[in-house]
Amino acid sequence: MVTVSMEMQILFAGLLFLTGLVGFLVRRNIIFMLMSIEIMLNSAALVFVIAGSHWMQTDGQVMFIFILTVSAAEVSVGLALILQMYHHFKTLDADALKKLRD
C-alpha cells in the first residue's frame, strides 16, 4: 500500500513523542500535563503498529489494544484525581501541590 520508509515513520512517532514530552515539561496546568501523557502514549502505540506492519504480524496491533486499555484506565483515574485536586485547592496548577500537608 504505502512505500514510505520505516525510518520516516519512526521519525514521525518520535516527533509526536517529543511534542508530548515537551508539553509535559513546559506546562504546569495539570490537564495539559495529562493531555501530553496521552500524546506520548499514542506515539508509543504508533511505534508498535509500525513495527507490526513492517513484519506483517498481528502482535503490534494487539499491543495497541492493550495500550489503549491502559490509557483509558489512566485517564479515568487521572481525571478523578484532577477533580479532587480542584475541590481541595481551587486551582489546576501542579505547583500548588508541592506543599505536602493538609
Added chain:
Amino acid sequence: MNSIFYIAASVAVLSSVMAITNRNAIHALLYLIISLLSVSVVFYILGAPLIAALEVIVYAGAIMVLFIFVVMMLNIGMEEEIEKGWLTPKMWIVPAILAAILMGIFIYVLKVFHTETTGTEIISPKDVGVSLFTTYLIAVEIAGVLLLAGIVGAYHLGRQQKKVIHRFLVKDGSDKKEVT
C-alpha cells in the same frame, strides 16, 4: 499514498504542537482530537484498519469526551504566571538548539543507512482478533482486571468528600486560604 502519509503526519505533529501551546483548554482539546484523527489516517495507510477505527472510536470518541467533560465541569480558562515565563524564547532557545543538533544527527543517520519500505500488506481485523483471543488471552483478562480497577478507582476518587476534612479543621475557614 506516500503524500497522504506525509500530509497526515505533518497535520498530526502540527496539531499536537498547537495542542500543547494553546492557552485555552477546550481549543487545545480540539487540536488534540485533530491530531488523533490524523494518526488514525496514518494507521489506515499502514494497513491496520481495525486500529484506525479503534483510534477514532476510543481515543477521539471516548477519552477526549472525558477530558472535555472535566474541563467543562471545572470551568477553567485562566493561565498561570509561571507558564508565561516558561513559554518565552530565552528560556528554551538553548535547549532547543542542543536538541536540534541531536535531531540533525538522527536524520543524518536515517538518510545514510539502509532504508526499507513497510506496510505492503493489510493485516485484517480477523487475524488480529484471532491472535488476541488465542495467544494473548491471559493478557486480555489482565486488561479486564485493570479496567475494573480503573472503574473502582475513578469512582472512589471522584466521590465528593465530606465537608469536614479533618476533625481539627473547620469546614472552609482559614486552612483553605493558606493553602491556596
